[in-house]
Each structure stands twice: as C-alpha cells, then as structure tokens.
Amino acid sequence: MDVKAKGNLQSDQDDEQMELRRGPWTVEEDLKLVDYIATHGEGRWNSLALYAGLKRTGKSCRLRWLNYLRPDVRRGNITLEEQLLILELHSRWGNRWSKIAQHLPGRTDNEIKNYWRTRVQKQAKQLKCDVNSKQFKDTMRYLWMPRLVERIQAAVATSTATTAASATAGQLVMPQGFGGERVTQSYTTPENSSTAASSETQVSPVFDSNDYYVNVPANDNPNPDYFQASQTGFSHQYSSFISPSTNFSNHGTDFQPWLDGADIATDNFMNCDDFLFLQQQFNFNM
DNA sequence: AAGGGCTTCAACCGCACAGTT
DNA sequence: CAACTGTGCGGTTGAAGCCCT
Known part of the structure; x- marks a missing residue:
C-alpha cells in the first residue's frame, strides 16, 4: 500500500495492521459511520474508525462526516x-x-x-x-x-x-x-x-x-x-x-x-x- | 454511437498546531 | 521537555459525468 502520510504515525500503524480502504464511500460504510456517531458522538476519529468497524483512517471518517453525512450539510447550488x-x-x-x-x-x-x-x-x-x-x-x-x-x-x-x-x-x-x-x-x-x-x-x-x-x-x-x-x-x-x-x-x-x-x-x-x-x-x- | 476534452466535487495528502502522556 | 496523538486546514488529485464533435 502506498503510504504517503508521514506526519501521522497512528495512520502508519493502522496501515500496517489492516488493509485500509480508500476512494469513494459505500452506502454500508456511510451507515456504519452514521450509526456509530448517533450512538457515541463524534470525535476521537481514529478510535471511532476502529470501533465502528470501518477500514478507513480517522481523517477519512472525519472528512466524510463533516463534508457529507452531517445532517445539517446543505447540498445543491450555491445561491x-x-x-x-x-x-x-x-x-x-x-x-x-x-x-x-x-x-x-x-x-x-x-x-x-x-x-x-x-x-x-x-x-x-x-x-x-x-x-x-x-x-x-x-x-x-x-x-x-x-x-x-x-x-x-x-x-x-x-x-x-x-x-x-x-x-x-x-x-x-x-x-x-x-x-x-x-x-x-x-x-x-x-x-x-x-x-x-x-x-x-x-x-x-x-x-x-x-x-x-x-x-x-x-x-x-x-x-x-x-x-x-x-x-x-x-x-x-x-x-x-x-x-x-x-x-x-x-x-x-x-x-x-x-x-x-x-x-x-x-x-x-x-x-x-x-x-x-x-x-x-x-x-x-x- | 463513440471517444476525447472539460468540469465538478468527493476524497486524499502534507503540514501545522494544540493537547496529552 | 520531548514524543506522541488528534484535529483542522489549504492544496491537490482523480473519478465520474457532461458536452461537443
């Protein structure tokens, strides 16, 4: 796996421990993330990714939540x-x-x-x-x-x-x-x-x-x-x-x-x- | 219909910084 | 104080869809 991130040791360790997914999120992954956050709240993204059973970096989970899954995200044309x-x-x-x-x-x-x-x-x-x-x-x-x-x-x-x-x-x-x-x-x-x-x-x-x-x-x-x-x-x-x-x-x-x-x-x-x-x-x- | 170029945007990357151990 | 960890930010990339020829 191509691990370019050098500033985040935890990410490197995660990479070594399991195959991390990249690219577009699936519906199943979205549901896992939403369910987990609904129950446990957001934050502590690295451990969240782990406990939610997501083979994603904490960063990726955070980004997906903040930019897409958060309920108050507005979509559509900029007015x-x-x-x-x-x-x-x-x-x-x-x-x-x-x-x-x-x-x-x-x-x-x-x-x-x-x-x-x-x-x-x-x-x-x-x-x-x-x-x-x-x-x-x-x-x-x-x-x-x-x-x-x-x-x-x-x-x-x-x-x-x-x-x-x-x-x-x-x-x-x-x-x-x-x-x-x-x-x-x-x-x-x-x-x-x-x-x-x-x-x-x-x-x-x-x-x-x-x-x-x-x-x-x-x-x-x-x-x-x-x-x-x-x-x-x-x-x-x-x-x-x-x-x-x-x-x-x-x-x-x-x-x-x-x-x-x-x-x-x-x-x-x-x-x-x-x-x-x-x-x-x-x-x-x- | 096909394929090449263009546009859009979700996702990733590298870095900085603050908090914790 | 240093190392580690988590988070946030801005820049960049690339896949998908659209448009044009």
Whole structure:
C-alpha cells in the first residue's frame, strides 16, 4: 500500500495492521459511520474508525462526516446570496475557507473552496489575469458583486410580489435600504455572528457599513465619493460600487447585464456580455 | 454511437498546531 | 521537555459525468 502520510504515525500503524480502504464511500460504510456517531458522538476519529468497524483512517471518517453525512450539510447550488457573501469574505480573508464556511451555515469549506476554484478562478483564467491581482479584485468588487446585489434585489422583488415576506425565527434580515426590501438570510457575517441567535437581527449580510471601507487603502479607492457614500447608509455602498469612476464607468446604459431577466441563474454570475465586456476592459488596460 | 476534452466535487495528502502522556 | 496523538486546514488529485464533435 502506498503510504504517503508521514506526519501521522497512528495512520502508519493502522496501515500496517489492516488493509485500509480508500476512494469513494459505500452506502454500508456511510451507515456504519452514521450509526456509530448517533450512538457515541463524534470525535476521537481514529478510535471511532476502529470501533465502528470501518477500514478507513480517522481523517477519512472525519472528512466524510463533516463534508457529507452531517445532517445539517446543505447540498445543491450555491445561491446568489451565498455567492455574494463568498466573494466578500474572500476579499477580506483570502483562502481561509473554513473561516468563510463558518458564515455560510451548512456549507463546508471544501464546497466553498471548490466553488472558488471552479467558478471564480476559471473566470480569472479566461480573462488571462491573476485571481489575486488588483484588477481582478476590482472586477469582483465593482462588477460581479453589484451584479449579484441587483440580481438578489430582482429576485426579492419578484418573490415579495407573490408572497408576503416573512422573517422567521433564526433568520437574519437585510436592513431597510437594501433595495427597500426585507431580505431574509440564513447566514451570518463576522459582524453579526455574535448576535445571530436573536430572532431578527438588523445587519448587513455582506458588508458592515464601516468595515468594508476600512479595509480599502485610501489610494486603492478609485472613487473620491466612495467613503462619503459609505457614511450615508447601506444602499449607498452598493450604488457607489456599482458606478465607480474607474475602468467600468463607460458602461453607460447599455451594459446592465444583471438586469437581463433571462440570465437570472443562480450558478452563473457572469454571462456572455459580461465576459466580452470584461475582456475589452482588460485588453484596454493592459 | 463513440471517444476525447472539460468540469465538478468527493476524497486524499502534507503540514501545522494544540493537547496529552 | 520531548514524543506522541488528534484535529483542522489549504492544496491537490482523480473519478465520474457532461458536452461537443
């Protein structure tokens, strides 16, 4: 057996004692793991694997449980709100996937990491720019994120027209001014996490009214009105980074891809027009 | 229909670090 | 204090499914 892990002596010993399984988990293995944890709880993964009769490493059991079998794991497409939050939190913390995941209940760090690599990095690659470059970050901040905000607003406007908005216990509520709508959210931000237990917390799901700008160096801010706008309220933050006086200011009225109703898909935040526009911007500025 | 390329995501790996012995 | 053990994290891989020709 190919044992590459050298940092975990216990794993090596386990390998020597019995043939360890690798690769995809079977239904039987899943059931064993779930049953054992239901009875004995999680933790002590190496011994858990042994006592549960699983020919897996403790690490493998832990990963399978946390990323797949845990009852509160959310599956399915990343929603627009989640996309927005991921972009925002990544702009703050970088590849701190587990930290980001803490603010998206039910989403795992692995899932977020995969999302970033398959969607966001792919776009950067297609634009032939580095995902960590200022240009790409500005693109996220001034184009993709406002685009997502607009889409969320559009979706909310549609849903509230048919069903009365109801903020249920445990959900968070976007503040008034976020498109004038009350948007229930199920995630928490660093700013609200301490108060998330309250039944209705009036916080920004994406930005704290100060934090976002505090983290932007003065000479990194393309818009002199930016900070001032941030002082005046949540909605101004969004409007200000929708129309920064930068590379993207020549959108005029022609470029409003996020208002294209046909493109309101939850898993693609960039359509053909977006991409062509961005390519032009990048070529122009390079 | 087939097969080659691409995308997605579950799973693995190596490392770091904290706790325990 | 050193060795050992358990856990968590970020990076990477590879199998499976999808898409295109």
